[in-house]
Amino acid sequence: MNRQLGWILAILFLLGALLIWRPFDQAEDAGDSDLFQEVPPDFIAEGLRTRVYNTDGELIHRINATKMTHYSPIGLTELMAPQYQVRVAGNQSEWQVVAEQGSFYDDKTLVLERDIVITHMTDNDYLERVETNYLTIDTLAETMSTDEPVTIYGRNFLVRGNGMIADLNAETLELNEHVQTTYKRTQQP
Numbered sequence: 001m002n003r004q005l006g007w008i009l010a011i012l013f014l015l016g017a018l019l020i021w022r023p024f025d026q027a028e029d030a031g032d033s034d035l036f037q038e039v040p041p042d043f044i045a046e047g048l049r050t051r052v053y054n055t056d057g058e059l060i061h062r063i064n065a066t067k068m069t070h071y072s073p074i075g076l077t078e079l080m081a082p083q084y085q086v087r088v089a090g091n092q093s094e095w096q097v098v099a100e101q102g103s104f105y106d107d108k109t110l111v112l113e114r115d116i117v118i119t120h121m122t123d124n125d126y127l128e129r130v131e132t133n134y135l136t137i138d139t140l141a142e143t144m145s146t147d148e149p150v151t152i153y154g155r156n157f158l159v160r161g162n163g164m165i166a167d168l169n170a171e172t173l174e175l176n177e178h179v180q181t182t183y184k185r186t187q188q189p
Contacts, residue, residue, distance in 0.1 A: 039071050039073055039074060041069045041071055042071060043069075044068070044069050045068045045070075046066065046067050047066065048063070048067070048068040048079070049062075049063075050062065050063045050064075058087070060086065060087055061085070061087075061139060062083075062084070062086075063079070063082060063084050063104070063110075064082070064083040065079040065080055065082045065083070065102075066081040067079070067080040067081075068080075075105055076103055076104075076106075077104040077105075078102075078103055079102040079103065079104060080100075081098075081100065081101070082101070082102040082110075082112060083096065083097070084096070084097040084098075084102075085097075086139070086142060088168045088169055088171075093122055093171065094120075095118060095119065095120055095121065096121055097112065097116065097118045097119075097135065097137065097144075098119075099112035099113060099114060099116040099135070100114035108138070108140050109137070109138055109139070110137040111135070111136050111137075112135045112137070115131075116131065116132050116133060116134070116135050117130075117131050118130040118131075118135070118144070118166075126154050126155055127152065127154045127173070128153045128155065129152075129153045130150060130151070130152050130153070130164070130166075130173070131151045132148050132149065132150045132151070133148050133149070134147075141167075142168040142169050143165065143166065143167050144164075145163075145164065145165045145166070146163055146164055147163040147176065148162070148163065149161070149162055150162065150163065150164045150175065152173070156184045156185075158181070158182045159175070159178070159180070159181045159182075160181075161175035161176065161177055162175070162177040163175065163176030163177060
């Protein structure tokens with residue numbers, strides 16, 4: 001009887017192992033690939049230059065990139081080495097943002113990544129540039145935000161922080177968390 005029970009348990013064990021381990025079915029592989037199918041780009045452009053004007057014909061936004069790949073079905077445009085310039089209406093203040101790569105979405109949001117430098121193009125201003133590694137720009141509201149570490153360079157000072165929100169129209173920049181501020185003395189002649 002022990003021998004029969006041993007054989008029955010061995011057969012049940014093998015059946016259980018076969019149910020758990022089963023060779024992958026070709027039909028299952030085909031179903032998975034439909035879920036993760038690569039979307040081909042609608043077009044690829046090199047040396048992209050885009051300009052946006054307001055209703056008065058004034059240049060307000062400019063986007064340049066060495067390469068652009070556009071995907072209409074998902075509302076995405078990938079940018080290599082993007083350069084974004086915005087001229088704030090009313091005060092003629094101009095900002096330039098440069099990054100290694102970026103993504104522009106149909107809702108007019110620009111997301112930039114790696115080695116981002118935001119430069120204030122107005123001479124003799126208190127704030128000169130801001131550096132970070134990730135930045136979201138709402139081109140309609142003219143705001144910039146990040147949760148990444150930020151370094152702010154100005155005339156005679158340097159500020160380090162984590163995260164920021166900047167409103168270009170109101171000309172405000174708020175750090176989420178202040179880390180360090182260093183002031184440099186100016187020499188009197």
